[in-house]
Amino acid sequence: MSAIRHRPLGSGPGGDSDENYSDDESTPLTHDIYGGSQRTVHETKGWDVFRDPPIKIDSGSMANQACMEITAKILKIIAYILTFVLVLCGGVVAKGCVLFMSAQLKHDRKVQYCNKDLARDKQFIAIIPEEERVAWMWALIIAFAVPEIGALIRSARICFFKSWKLPQKSHFFFVFLMESFHVIGLVLLTFVVLPEIDSVKGAMLTNCLCLVPGLLGLLSRTSKEGKRAAKVLVDLAATAAQVTGFVVWPLLEDRPVLWLIPVSAIMVSCGWWENYVSSQSPFSMVRALGRVKEDLKYTRYFAYMFLSIWKILIFVFTVILITWFDGDDPTSIFTLFSKGFGPHKIIVEEVSAGFEKSLPDLIDASQIGDFVQIDASHNTVIHVLIIQIIAAYICYIFGKFACKILIQGFSYAFPVNLTIPISISLLIAACGIRNGDPCFYHGSIPDYLFFESPTIFNISDLASKQMAWAWLLWLFSQAWISLHIWTPKCERLATTEKLFVTPMYNALLIDQSMALNRRRDDQADVKTEDLAEIEKEKGDEYYETISVHTDGSALPKSNIKSSDHITRIYACATMWHETKDEMIEFLKSIMRLDEDQCARRVAQKYLRIVDPDYYEFETHIFFDDAFEISDHSDDDIQVNRFVKLLVSTIDEAASDVHQTNIRLRAPKKYPAPYGGRLVWTLPGKTKMIAHLKDKDRIRHRKRWSQVMYMYYLLGHRLMELPISVDRKDVIAENTYLLTLDGDIDFQPNAVTLLVDLMKKNKNLGAACGRIHPVGSGPMVWYQKFEYAIGHWLQKATEHMIGCVLCSPGCFSLFRGKGLMDDNVMRKYTTRSDEARHYVQYDQGEDRWLCTLLLQRGYRVEYSAASDAYTHCPEGFNEFYNQRRRWVPSTIANIMDLLGDYKRTIKVNDNISLLYIFYQMLLMGGTILGPGTIFLMLVGAFVAAFRIDNWTSFYYNIIPILLFMFVCFTCKSNIQLLLAQILSTMYALIMMAVIVGTALQLGEDGIGSPSAIFLISMVGSFFIAACLHPQEFWCIAAGIIYLLSIPSMYLLLILYSIINLNVVSWGTREVVAKKTKKEMDAEKKEAEAAAKNAKQRSLLGFLQGNVGSSNDEEGSIDISVAGLFRCLLCTHGKTSDEKAQLVHIADSLDSLKKKLETLERHVDPHAHIHAHHGRRRTASTGSKDHHLGSVAEAGSEGDSEESESESSTVPRDERDFLTNPYWIEDADLKKGEVDFLSSAEVQFWKDMIDKYLFPIDQDKAEQARIASDLKDLRNSSVFGFFMINALFVLIVFLLQLNKDNLHVKWPISARINVTYDEVTQEVHITKEYLQLEPIGLVFVFFFALILIIQFTAMLFHRFGTISHILASTELNLTCSKKSEELSQDALIDKHAVEIVKNLQRLQGIDGDYDNDSGSGPDRVARRRTIQNLEKARQPRRQIGTLDVAFKKRFLKLTAAHDENNAGTPILTRRMTMRAETIRALEVRKNSVMAERRKSQMQTLGANNEYGITTNNHLNNNHAIPTRPVRSSNAGINIKEIFNTNGGHPIYGASGQINQGYEHVEDEDGNSIRLTPRNQVSWNNNQTNQRL
DSSP, X not given: OTTSOOEETTSOTTSOOTTTOOOOTTSOTTOOOSTXXXXXXXXXXXXXXXXXXXXXXXXXXXTTHHHHHHHHHHHHHHHHHHHHHXXXXXXXXXXXXXXXXXXXXXXXXXXXXXXXXXXXXXXXXXXXXXXXXXXXXXXXXXXXXXXXXXXXXXXXXXXXXXXOOOOOHHHHHHHHHHHHHHHHHHHHIIIIIHHHSOHHHHHHHGGGOOHHHHHXXXXXXXTTSTTHHHHHHHHHHHHHHHHHHHHHHHHHSOOGGGGHHHHHHHHHHGGGOGGGOOTTOSSHHHHHHXXXXXXXXXXXXXXXXXXXXXXXXXXHHHHHHHHHXXXXXXXXXXXXXXXXXXXXXXXXXXXXXXXXXXXXXXXXXXXXXEEEEEEOOTHHXXXXXXXXXXXXXXHHHHXXXXXXTTOHIIXXXXXXXXXXXXXXXXXXXXXXXXXXXXXXXXTTXXXXXXXOOOSOOOHHHHHHHSOTTHHHHHHHHHHHHTGGGGSOOOOTTOOHHHHBSSSSXXXXXXXXXXXXXXXXXXXXXXXXXXXXXXXXXXTOSOGXXXXXXXXXXXXXXXXXXXXGGSEEEEEEEEESSOOHHHHHHHHHHHHHHHHHHHHHHHHHHHSOOOOTTOEEEEEEEEETTOEEEOSSOTTOEEEOHHHHXXXXXXHHHHHHHHTSOOOOOOOEEEEETTEEEEEEEXXXXXXXXXXXXXXTTSOOSHHHHHHXXXXXXXXXXXXXXXXXXXXXXXXXXXXXXXXXXXXXEEOHHHHHHHHHHHHHOTTEEEEEEEEEEEOOSHHHHHHHXXXXXXXXXXXXXXXXXXOOSOOOTTEEEEEHHHXXXXXXXXXXXXXXXXXXXXXXXISSHHHHHHHHHHHTTOEEEEEEEEEEEEEOOOSHHHHHHHHHHHHHHHHHHHHHHHHTHHHHHHHOTTOOHHHHHHHHHHHHHHHTHHHHHHHHHHHHHHHHHOOOHXXXXXXXXXXXXXXXXXXXXXXXXXXXXXXXXXXXXXXHHHHHHHHHHHHHHHHHOTTSHHHHHHHHHHHHHHHHHHHSGGGGGGGGGHHHHHHTHHIIIIIHHHHHHHTTTOOSOOSSOOOOOOOHHHHHHHHHHHHHHHHHHHHTSHHHHHHTTTTTTOOEEEEEEEEETTTEEEEEEEEEOOOOHHHHHHHHHHHHHHHHHHHHHHHHXXXXXXXXXXXXXXXXXXXXXXXXXXXXXTSOOSHHHHHHHHHHOOOOSOOOOOOXXXXXXXXXXXXXXXXXXXXXXXXXXXXXXXXXXXXXXXXXXXXXXXHHHHHHHHXXXXXXXXXXXXXXXXXXXXXXXXXXXXXXXXXXXXXXXXXXXXEETTTTEEEEEEEEEEXXXXXXXXXXXXXXXXXXXXXXXXXXXXXXXXXXXHHOOOTTSSSOOGGGSOHHHHHHHHHHHHHHHHTOSTTOTTOOOOOOOOSHHHHHTXXXXXXXXXXXXXXXXXXXXXXXXXXXHHTOOOGGGTTOTTOOOOOXXXXXXXXXXXXXXXXXXXXXXXXXXXXXXXXXXXXXXXXXXXXOOSSSOOOOOOOOOOOOTTSOHHHHHOOSTTSOSOOSTTTXXXXXXXXXXXGOOOOOOSOOOSEEEETTEXXXXX
């Protein structure tokens, strides 16, 4: 044990601490850990240089990844173009319709009429009647009211089904006033101003509606903004430009009505005040408005539930007032409504030909007097209204879609700003064409309707005489005031509340609404130049904790650090008895996450970029039942073969991911109160910790492993931090537990997508991804289809209309704050003391945890884009046993939720009464499923085999009753055997049933209920498969699913319910290793059982138990088939020599024990036993009443110890927390040994003592639980059986009496034509299909569920595609070309991708790529011999990704040295590009200059949480802080890295590792959430306070 390093966690940054488990990176990789072992120097013999590198095999999550990426990029390009076109067209069409409608409101309007249908040699004008004008007035009213009704519905839905808050009276009154001004101004603009000017001027005028937002934006600017003076000047200019629009035309045209332009424009602009006020404004009035804005975030929907109605009412009331002021009868608006939208006449009068033809809208034309009345196209108003409503909605909805998927600049801001210029251009062109030819639009637009045309169509005249040039000022001023729409800062898939101020849009001013209602993000962007300031603010030496906090909903509190908002992900995996292949898939997934996290960290650290998707990462594996009896002694324990398998496969997994042979540093070993711990440092420098659980020291099974990591990570490492409660709250909100199974396979992007959902909604407690079953065989094929349908329809529906009820533990993300809430984590520790608990709590722990979250108000969501692959049961028995656990737990948890639905609806905003009703329908379908399947089989037998109903009933009921009898009376293996037999029979029968059903459908026709339902179901499945192209071939297994329906929905349900009392896991079971004493006891029991069996046999009865002791034998032994036995010349059986020796040894052991007992009484201190048996010792901290058997130290315990010893060799004294036997296991590799801090040891002792102590095997308690489980089983089976029996009885009897009581199916009636030869009459009759009432109800019941699920699936699919598009980056396409990007922008855009390529371990340090390409040229050109010669040179492998990055980073070639061959390959698309190399060179020099300066600073930097410590560093390196970046192109970069005491670490190739770097402690990247240790000790140091 001399080689073991006794060093506690927490010895300072240079050493190890219990919060980061970081290796001593200053120690070379060849450090003498065990007996001078040098693990990374490989000296290869010349004859043994041939290699077998890992071959990259794409499977599971890796398969079709490239195809998916290309498809996503193509879709995003299409989304860019399509969204741009739709937003632009929607805005232009909606704007044009409004101008068209308002043009018809002018009193006594006369329009030049087409003479094509009247007289070609004459000219006519049309006079718009009052009823036509009223119809257009109502069109504008309805167009305005539609989005307001939408806002009302949305507000009412949120207030009724979610939560609401009552606004302050003063705030509500102010909002009421501003909205009223907005509506009144809108009425004045559209009903008074626009009819009085031509449509082109009207379009220009809509750019002058930003005065109030411009003023408020000017007053809201703070001194903290950059270039504030210049921005204020531009604000003033923009405001002045807006004001010019109020006076230009009133001054040019002497018409008093035009002076309503400034009034209406100012009042309209009041509607967008909220978006331009700030609580940080230097003006008190604006700050007060900012407080109103903050209050509206919580009270908006309650306020707008009333304001929406008020806005519609005041709009109508203002229209009535304007009509009254115009001298018209206000009641005509209502009395002429029916005439306006019904048939009416238009008067067309002839005019003289001498008038000026350049006036298309005739007002002063001399009339001749002849007129004609024509029919009005009264439907035109409706058509234009519908077009306007649809166009405005398309513009809004696709604009919001563009913001959600982060294409806002090109597809939102650009088309919104183009709307007015395009509209004006089209209006000028359209009006000019009609001016030249009044009949040009004949047949498409009614000849009496058109825009109010301008009088000038020449561009120069329009600019000079009509002052149209001023419109450019208005356009640019609006673009400046709404500049924020070009630079969005929202996260992916941001909610509507984060995107827009008010929930809907203004249909009459769609483009202004889209620009001014788009929420401004008041938080400044974090720039690389500001990183030093952020470092000072954080007081943290770890640069990788910088990110962007995109949630601007609340300003951070003063004591909250920027680093507190960083995403922290703990991958928590539970392992038990996984196979090697399963472990490798899991480890590869962790390695990929480690690589991704390292790339993001290094990109921020060396390329000085800010990554919004950055996260800190740490892996924890909880190994259940990880120990077994050691091979050499029953008193010692060792890790089992599954732990050894994990240790042995981790290098293989790392080599597979990094595509080169990798040997990780041996894991550190930590004795722990619960067993032990192994800690690896992965290539990306994240930590992977395996917690090895000893079931004799801590409670085992999956739920208790989850309790372990929840309390350890969220309780011990978070809540015990010495920081403020506000910081803990923010950290907990951004801390996530990624729950995994030991066989899961996923990509880093899958985790990122789940984190996106968490960032989007702070009320989200859990999120799960799409689980894909992996394996082979018919059972796997069945599960592929079952999982597909379950996710496509069931989970998508739950996500859309409520909450997902189960986030599976194999791949889900849980929010730490949600788990820490009341009645969640604490209640999850509830011990199962009742029969119901075993079913609900232990059999489906992940579903119960989600139920607890839902009952506390949290939401659970599903992301179909987040793919994970898990191994599923491949055998029939394993599958049935898995579902035997799932089915009862699912029913129990849903019943628990439904039983408490009133409180859940009240607490949870996402669960409504409708959702509860939907779940009740599903639960009813589940309970009645067996009865439904039974009736289906009965009917199918009748149709397929042409037998009567009763015979079919008997044929089906007998096997069901037989199976139930076997399930009650026989063992599990017999039940499963019968289930397999019946499943096979039912599969064959189902094939016949399918044929019979097809024949029946042919007779009944395609309109029969069965045909409609079948076609709908198959069609929905097929469409769902088409909408999931990656998973399309899952539908091919639908035929197996169809054949398995009786087995899975009848036999499996019965098997699960009848075996409700069985609470064993049922899968991955292995035989535990037994002690010698246990094996001897089993041997004795077997002998006794054989003896008893013989005594109970016929021979024993005949012998009367004489001679049954086998103590006699004879020279002659005659027996007949074992019935009769005759012994001749009997004599006593001679004792076996071996038995005698064993007896003597036992006697000696007994004597030895007695001597030791005497010596113990004489000198108790000389014989201290380190009793290390398979018992819980006092070190576990368990409760005394649970350790009764351990406290016995008398002769019984000693006799057990002496019996278990197989040799008399003295044993080392051992303590489980100091030198346990398992830590010396050679299979765990020769890693160093460390010890947990005293604080953590105490935490685990207290934790085990309170929640996780092993449950003693109390036979009486076990008997009680078993009895209660049977009672629960019996009551459940009885209720289940009775419900289904009554249902079957009722429906079957109704089926038998269908002729008397039925419902005629009106569709697909059969027509019978008969001819009576006697009467010579033809009789035609209709024969309708007859349905019994309950059957009809169930047809509609399943049809309703299918419709709900299919509709929800369509909406969820759209959301998933949006999520994929939002996460897809288009490299060097659809934006600026790389040549147009600045150097910094180029690096910032591709930083993570560049780092991932520069940090590859493959090909580093003389390694070569495995070129497996085919073709004569590629094969012949391989440098095989040169590569082999290079491979034989001794070298030390580079084990960390950041070191590989540094090596390539230093080889970057400047742009002027392009001929240097050392330039690395960056990416396939960016290879050898001069601008990329130049940008990296500049960034490298800047960063390295800062690092050299930082190394000159003194020690004693603050730790991550801003707590100053005086930790003593084990190395001599200062922890650098980073000042503002400065470019220093002329610096010698190698001097920066030359920190090895002045000796260069980049020596000759083959002598010194070229990539080895003296890595500073700041490079470690474990998640530091544990409080600093109070006491630190080393071998040669005294305790020191930290």
